[in-house]
Amino acid sequence: METNNSPPLGRGWGWVRAALLGPPPSLPRWGRNGGVLLSGWYGGGNVGDEAVLAALVQMLRERNPDLPIAALSVNPKQTARLHGIKAFKRSPLQVRAALTACDTFALGGGGTVQDVTSVWNLPSFLLYPLLARRLGKRVVWCGVGVGPLGTRLGRWLTARAAWAAQRITVRDEASAELLARVGAPMGRVEITADPALALRPIDRAAAMKVLQEANVYTDDAMPTTPFPSSPQREEEVVGNSSLITHHSSLSRRLVVFALRRPLDPQLGKRLRPGYLLPVSMRERFGAWSAQAEQLYRAMVEALAQLADYCVSEWQAEALFVSFDTVDRKVVAAVRRRMRYVEHSYELTGEHHPATVMGIVGLADLVVGMRLHGLIFGAAMGRPLLALSYDRKVSSFMAQLGASEWTLAVTDAAALVAKAAALWPQREVVAQQIAARATELKRKARLNANIIEARAG
Structure with missing residues (x-):
């Protein structure tokens, strides 16, 4: 049985904590308990990020055609149309609704764990895994790219989010080495490859x-x-x-x-x-x-x-x-x-x-x-x-x-x-x-x- 030995999260979540840990909004459920909620830069018009999502959905469907799958997206309608899954907007209220129905929260690939492009990048991706763990959900990272991490806050937040995950796979050795340097639990980390490599192309x-x-x-x-x-x-x-x-x-x-x-x-x-x-x-x-x-x-x-x-x-x-x-x-x-x-x-x-x-x-x-x-x-x-x-x-x-x-x-x-x-x-x-x-x-x-x- 997997365990998580990281210290409990603090109580100073402010408005985010109130929105996500309060009563869930009256949004339709996307599936029975036991579903998977995927999170990444989906719906943003980036072919690479959409390829990661498409590959993960493809592989999960091959293993279990009946598995409920949903994703957090900046454009839920586009994501639902492109991938044939339920999609929720990346907002606190809708994330709360999605989390109530899922069993596993997966940070799904891409170069999400870095702070070189914008000061806002890491909080936008690592806040929700922390909240998923707070709600008692299983948290995993799937083929994630880590780095660069140029700020002290970025390194601290990455380590914190890594401790909240039961399993972590990264797409290259450099990502694993950086996780080790910031103090992540390396016993949970495995080097795989970018999920998009498994995507089946058209002929x-x-x-x-x-x-x-x-x-x-x-x-x-x-x-x-x-x-x-x-x-x-x-x-x-x-x-x-x-x-x-x-x-x-x-x-x-x-x-x-x-x-x-x-x-x-x-x-x-x-x-x-x-x-x-x-x-x-x-x-x-x-x-x-x-x-x-x-x-x-x-x-x-x-x-x-x-x-x-x-x-x-x-x-x-x-x-x-x-x-x-x-x-x-x-x-x-x-x-x-x-x-x-x-x-x-x-x-x-x-x-x-x-x-x-x-x-x-x-x-x-x-x-x-x-x-x-x-x-x-x-x-x-x-x-x-x-x-x-x-x-x-x-x-x-x-x-x-x-x-x-x-x-x-x-x-x-x-x-x-x-x-x-x-x-x-x-x-x-x-x-x-x-x-x-x-x-x-x-x-x-x-x-x-x-x-x-x-x-x-």
Whole structure:
């Protein structure tokens, strides 16, 4: 039987304690006792976070089709529609209603346990696990990414929330090491992998159909402007081996870009105004330091040059896939700087994570800043070139044994040279990544085990 030896929580919860521990609101129950309540940044329009939720729901349904599953969401209607589960708004009153019906509260993956993006991030995610434990619920963390933790308060709150959990799985060794440093109960911690690795993608034909319906990467949508050069098309020789390209049956090569804005180097170092704003508001009002703006402009220029290089040297089309609504600004900036923009496309609209994963799987090369863009590429066995804006990207590439193909965001100028080195051996790299990803997928499936241990 699992026990929790952490000290009791204090009584100074104020309005939150009154809202959550008082009489529950008269909201409809989402299932019988024994259900699972998942918590993460769901409903916020981030494909990676939605992939984590989709994978967890998929794995739990495979084990127990009748298990009641619900999630906390910033957009409950969207979450319910996308995942086919009950969803509650992330507000104290609705959380109280959800907690009354669940048996297990699961902090469900993603880079939720960090305080570098905003001072508000940790309280918004770690308050509810503490309250769930206060209400006598079983609390687990599933494939969570931990860090960076730049503040004393952040480290204290993380340790407190870790002691409230009966079981914890983290997605990489760096997360486990950080938990150990802040004083978490390491006997409860297990290293698995990001849950999204276990997601089942749509098949190749379905992915091509989505692109055709969106007028992306189809013969009808091909620009009339010819490619600026005509390199060898179907076959490339590397050493003594002949490697047939992944998409030799298609009319064109495809390079998928999964981009985002790099973090402000000044965030977390001092209480800048931007650090006091949630990420969405900082994006809206442009609360960035001068150093961040300089880094961003250099990155955009380097990525535009890389996209042009893909077109001119490889006769490839560039497909930009935004993993968050804010990424579209980055995509627009890169495409404005491209010389051969007519050979680039952007995937728009709302798509299920399994659809996006299937589309990423069509790529001859995935260029990623977004962690889950790289995770999708690895799960589909594609070669990866990573531009690391955060430790989690470097950590994932190390898990794949692909650190050689990782550049720091400050080294964006070296992108073209690194891509040129990768391209001739991309199929060998893809095979190596696919082999490592197979083991990571097995570990990712373990995340559902700790939820199922007592749920249902």
